[in-house]
Amino acid sequence: MFELSRNDSPVTGKRKPSRAKAELTVATYAEVDGIGMGLLSNGEPYLTQRGLAALCGVQNAHIGNIGRDWDSGKPRVAAIQERLGFRRAQAHRVLSHDGHRLFAYDMAIAQAVLDYYALDVAKPEAVRNRRRFADGALKSHVLKQFNAAPAPVEPLRFEPVAARDEEEPQGAIAIFLMQVWTLYTMSFWMAVNHIDDLRVRLAQAPWNRLGFYLPLKAFLEIQAEFLRRNGTFSVK
Numbered sequence: 001m002f003e004l005s006r007n008d009s010p011v012t013g014k015r016k017p018s019r020a021k022a023e024l025t026v027a028t029y030a031e032v033d034g035i036g037m038g039l040l041s042n043g044e045p046y047l048t049q050r051g052l053a054a055l056c057g058v059q060n061a062h063i064g065n066i067g068r069d070w071d072s073g074k075p076r077v078a079a080i081q082e083r084l085g086f087r088r089a090q091a092h093r094v095l096s097h098d099g100h101r102l103f104a105y106d107m108a109i110a111q112a113v114l115d116y117y118a119l120d121v122a123k124p125e126a127v128r129n130r131r132r133f134a135d136g137a138l139k140s141h142v143l144k145q146f147n148a149a150p151a152p153v154e155p156l157r158f159e160p161v162a163a164r165d166e167e168e169p170q171g172a173i174a175i176f177l178m179q180v181w182t183l184y185t186m187s188f189w190m191a192v193n194h195i196d197d198l199r200v201r202l203a204q205a206p207w208n209r210l211g212f213y214l215p216l217k218a219f220l221e222i223q224a225e226f227l228r229r230n231g232t233f234s235v236k
Helices: 049-056 060-068 075-084 107-120 124-132 137-147 161-203 216-229
Strands: 026-032 035-040 045-048 093-097 100-105
Touching: 026 093, 026 100, 026 137, 035 049, 035 137, 045 049, 045 107, 045 137, 049 060, 049 100, 049 107, 049 124, 060 075, 060 100, 075 107, 100 107, 107 124, 107 137
Parallel strands: none
Antiparallel strands: 026 035, 035 045, 045 100, 093 100
16 A cells, blocks of 8 residues: 655654655556556555556546545545545655656556546546456556566577578579589580581581581581482471
């Protein structure tokens, strides 16, 4: 539970409580799905004013007005206090976090405000969140955010399987391309040698007594004509 405000002075003549016992501080704070929450130094969970407003689907000023009018007896405040079920001196605790003022609402106040906006005002966001955090689930939800085990910091030393799977196809492609290039080079080399051989045969042909250099196409045409004249080749 939250204690009385710092402005409430102790009774004269009595011993003033120690500072460590009288004051609460913000131990942890985070925003989860846009809802500000955390833990106090005594381990109790809380919602910030903006976090409670987001939970109920209303503007931040509306929640602020509830805290400001807590002792006014206005209908809205009276309805929330009735749902609370017991007397509370103030709606929130004013604390400091990172040099900024923080309004901390405990789970009892947060649940009463959420019920008011869900059941009395029928705010859609409040209705959804009331169903989501029914039967004390709101407190468990906040505690769960700060009790999760931390993720390991040091990276694994072995190589992940996914990385090897990505590299294996690339290696196979490289091998395939190398084989294609090798076959292409061999084919080109064989074709060049064959053309050179044909050119030599062209220059040394019996009908080419003068040894003229003729293009390969001309050589093939002359050879075909020669074979036709001698009756050893026919064109269909």
